[in-house]
Amino acid sequence: MKYLQIYEEFKVKPREGTLYIFDFDDTLVEGPSFEKQAIKLLKESVSIGSLLKRSVKFIGKTIKDLKWENGRIYVEDPEQQITIAGNWVRKKGRVYLITPDKFYYTDMSLPTSAKKLSELYNSVENKAIVTGRIKAMKDKVEKSLEGFGLEQPNFGLFCYPSRQETGDQVAEWKAKTIVKLIKSTGFQKVKFYEDKSKWLRTVTNAVKKELPHIDWEGIKV
16 A cells, blocks of 8 residues: 555654644744834834835835734735735735745744643644744754743754755645655654644645545644
């Protein structure tokens, strides 16, 4: 059978128990959002100014053009004249700012508290973390876990290498990483916790396609 060939390839046998895989930011831990800090800048704070100025240059606007509503920053564009570039997405007559990758290289993006799910994380035996945090920040992720009293995952902490290195966006990289992790460990039952619906769907689709025999549960946090 296909799955037996998979385990022969990785030289592992099917393993008993459940493997718990967790995302990091906004799943296990709570951190300061780029948008909230940027809104502070628009209210005369200057702590995140360089990233915000860089962002508006992508679409040929200035900070004065920015508005905010319900925790989201946007530019009005009812005629759809703005060419989307950088960390912006279009929704109807508005162009919304999303978090720039460079934000996650900075200490100001580090988490400030552990979330309720961290109790489950510490209670389970077999666990891994697969995070979109950039690999250059891995040591700080490890220190954050330690600081919040969270165990180091015994089946690995996997951080995003960068799109230039992998050729994949974060969701696709997560999917490939998790499929490979399941194959290499031999677990037959896997639970995955993720706060981003799109990323959760991407991973789930990949696992069901590559490993249809796995007892898989993708859980939106």
